[in-house]
Amino acid sequence: MTEKWLSIVGIGEDGLQGLSPIALSVIEQAKVIVGGDRHLAMLPCDDQREKIVWASPINTSVEEIINRRGESICVLASGDPMCYGIGVTLGRRIPISEITIIPAPSTFSLACARLGWSLTEVETLSLNGRPSSLLQSYIYPKAKLLILSQGKDTPAIVAEILTNRGYGGSKITVLERMGGAHERIVEATAASWSETEIAPLNAIAVDCIADAGVIPLPRLPGLPDNAYHHDGQLTKREVRAITLAALAPTPGQLLWDVGAGCGSISIEWMRTHPRCRAVAIEQNSSRLKYIADNAATLGTPNLQIIEGKAPAALKDLPTPDAIFIGGGVTATGLFDVCWEALRPGGRLVANVVTVEGEQTLFQWHQRVGGDLTRIAIQRAEPIGKFLGWRGMAGVTQWVVVKSN
Incomplete structure (x- = not known):
């Protein structure tokens, strides 16, 4: 030994x-x-x-x-x-x-001892050496957050993020140098935060309080379509929820989002758990900015973004646990590259809206099996003074699990 x-x-x-x-x-x-x-x-x-x-x-x-x-x-x-x-x-x-x-004792344990909070009932995260936008996915009404700080400026950054999200009434408590002779506690609301003389060694506690009329974003898949900046290449809310259910993310897994559009699938994959990882592959340069902006706004700044066209852009990427193909299914060799890369037991989900795309999925289905599903969604919309049903473009979805 x-x-x-x-x-x-x-x-x-x-x-x-x-x-x-x-x-x-x-x-x-x-x-x-x-x-x-x-x-x-x-x-x-x-x-x-x-x-x-x-x-x-x-x-x-x-x-x-x-x-x-x-x-x-x-x-x-x-x-x-x-x-x-x-x-x-x-x-x-x-x-x-x-x-x-x-x-x-950890910073979180000391903070809970000062505040009287139960450590098992709070959300913990670190902004030390990490993007501050990570905070976005932790904010919801009545959440209690404990945050490891990057330094003296972090409390002001947290206060600004909360205020911009409509949580300006949230109570912020900054705990400096806990356990030492110079320990100090500073309190204020996010909207009124003005303290500048903060010790570099500090932790931040937040009691999240939503402003009136603020609609919280759920962590479950199916965020509102207006939560995303996009150019029309967006998997709609209902189809997105069905797709994430088919992908079945579990903590620590890696997703390839091929033809990512505005990044909605990979972002919602990562929002299911802080340890979920994703790579968004997109060839349209203007959409890459949408993906980056959406990832930061929705709390997944660690989303890896790859510019390029599949299957060439997939070379040398880490082995995925799941693959979603939302665009470019007719590209030559795409299925072979994805299927070879997918780990045994992994899931592949593809959505198409064209006849040519359906033909490709049918060919893939003949080779390895899986399930084909037709998704038809209708939304009620005004027709003059009345409401009528307007159908969205039908989506054909193929789901297959790679056998061990």
């Missing part, structure tokens, strides 16, 4: 005095100490051991740690290293059998 050579110790604002005897012993036995300037400054002034300060980008330091495998190294981390922390990063590269992890 490989000996544990790397330790990761969570440390709070109270420094070494807040650590357990076991944690202190682990730090004392290490030959090399890794951490940020703030954490290394907590060590005694006469500590002569080798120190490694986190580089930028941090991957440089991660590689150095890995290259020194077997040396006695201790990483000092903030709070719980496994809560959006360095422990997660190192754990992806180094077997846990070689690591000792000693966590301190």
Whole structure:
């Protein structure tokens, strides 16, 4: 069995005095100490051991740690290293059998203790090194949010996002330097937020309150059509809901959205769970901006956008768990490339509105089976002084699961 050579110790604002005897012993036995300037400054002034300060980008330091495998190294981390922390990063590269992890209370635990919130009933996210638009998909009436901050400017950014979404009455609580002698709490509503003297080390709690008349966006598939900017290439709400049900996303899965249009399918795939991932492939350059804008507005800024025409643009993409083909089904070789790339047990869903497209789906169906469905939607619209039914373009949908 490989000996544990790397330790990761969570440390709070109270420094070494807040650590357990076991944690202190682990730090004392290490030959090399890794951490940020703030954490290394907590060590005694006469500590002569080798120190490694986190580089930028941090991957440089991660590689150095890995290259020194077997040396006695201790990483000092903030709070719980496994809560959006360095422990997660190192754990992806180094077997846990070689690591000792000693966590301190997480920022989220400390915040809940200050606010009297139940940690199991709040939404948690990090905006540290991540796009602030991630917040968009977490906002809904009565939501309680705990946010790891990027720095002193993050509270103002959060307040602006909330206000622009129609949640200006939301209560914002900024908790600075929790657990230390300089701990401070600042409160205001999103619309009235004006505090500028904020400590760089802070967390943000939000009690979401919608303004009168605001209609919340659901997390379930089938967002209103007007939630998207588009040029007409939009899978309509009802068909979108049916399509996402057919794709059946589960947390952590990857979708290829081929012929993405304005990105509605891949965006709603990602909105089903924060760990769902998607790649939107679109050849129309003007639609690429629609996809990027919609992804940011609807809280999925990590959507990967590929400009190009399938099947050539699909080369070297990561293996998908599901594929949606919303455009270009008649492209030569498209099915072969998608079917070969799809993992065993994965799902392929294709929608078409033309006779030629239907012929292609029928050919694919003959080769590998699956289910063909005709989707017909009618909406009531004014006809003079009355209402009448207006049919939307019929959609033929093919769904198939690749056998193991």
